[in-house]
Amino acid sequence: MSTHTTPGDPLIRIDGASKSFALPRGGTFEAVKSVSLTVDKGDVFGLIGKSGAGKSTLLRLINLLERPDSGSITVAGRELTALNKRELRDARQNIGMIFQQFNLLQNATVYENVAFPLRIHGTLNAPRLAARVLECLELVGLADKAENYPAQLSGGQKQRAAIARALASRPDVLLCDEPTSALDAETTRSLLDTLRDINLRLGVTIVIVSHELSVLGAICNRVAVIEDGALAEQFALADTSSARITALGRELAYYGSEGFAATAWKGIEHV
Template identity: 45%
Template sequence: MTDLITFDKVTKRFGDRTVLDSLDLSVHPGKHVTLIGPSGSGKTTILRLLMTLVKPEEGTITVGGRRLWPANEKELREVRKDIGMVFQQFNLFPHMKVLRNITEAPVHVLGLSKDEAEERGRELLELVGLGDYTDSYPSRLSGGQQQRVAIARALAMRPKVLLLDEVTSALDPELVTGVLDLLRDIATTTDVTMVCVTHEMAFARDVSDCVMMFDEGRILEYGPPEKIFSDPEHERTREFLSAIL
């Protein structure tokens, strides 16, 4: 199977600090990969590199066989169309109603007609349980509802890859379950590839095909969730899991 995402000897530094150290990583199409590890271990930097929010110092990154780095601006624009991301903070446009939040990028980036984009947007709002909120402004929604809109907005681009960066960390505890249940549904009913950074270990165990343990910019070990959570090989993995489980 050809890899959908490939990191080849990728190094990222912030000042004197090496956040990713000659990282090799690959993700197959349709797989759900969860990155775990302590804060500062490099997990979110991987997502930020894939979103081209930061650039590596060394190495190459490809998505769908096309170069994400190094690449020129035209190449970047094309590859970005295949990638959607849901952030910790919802990052909705406060001056736009819910439906327009979802349709803005499909119209302006993918070139969809307004009617086609709105049809897709309404379908996705039904999917995330917010079909009655098309004309609401984000400020009228709860945190959990705003995060559902953010997930619908990412899916509206029909990405090959969905990046999830601690998507429940800004939510009140009673809202977390609903968002995680939605993501479980998306994982089981679509063929989108998911790369997830989370501290929700039960969620990681449920949805992941592969779990990667990071520490100090390196992958310490990886494997199916039942292996990583029940019988990890690395002492650092055991320490980390015993501290959070």
């Protein structure tokens, strides 16, 4: 999909975004507090933080699955927070998303799961739609599972099907919410390989939430640490020379080091 950015512009701009939720017994809880950050085209950008820090909410602000109470979200030059419903539906074609629990349609085949968003949007005729679905399934190594139902797939295969579905509209951005948390170490490594390949070969910009340092360390070039809904720090993973502010930032220093680079793809450990 073509972008509306000019060279040098970030692909994603979160500007002063805040999000509160109503509490069941009254009052509100501020899950995201005035966060501003940018993600460049081609980045694999990690969001890390303790449980409840607001990572998933921040990720969901990027495609307006959660609408910020204040602040703005701009993706590929379009300010999503200023769009009407129809324009937003169109802009969301440019932002794929995958989830920890895969969120596949259980009563549809893998093929139909991937075809689903294309049918809804209705821009491709039948032969082009079929070709696009197969192209996406081949990309994730699932072409031979097209007629299987999700219940007949392993966890890793389910997540691959979800990736194929997320890429069907050829988005510039792929949002990943804990994509490997339900997978074993070996499957995690293979899935991260696929995500890295998608980033490198297709140029898809990835924003990934994970509580696993090793996952972020293996795949990200930039990381933001979220604490109590606020941006605590952000850094390039390879920049191990500047002092890190947070404990998580310091722990991640190893993953930018030469020692890690030498063993990065030999074993992903769940921490």
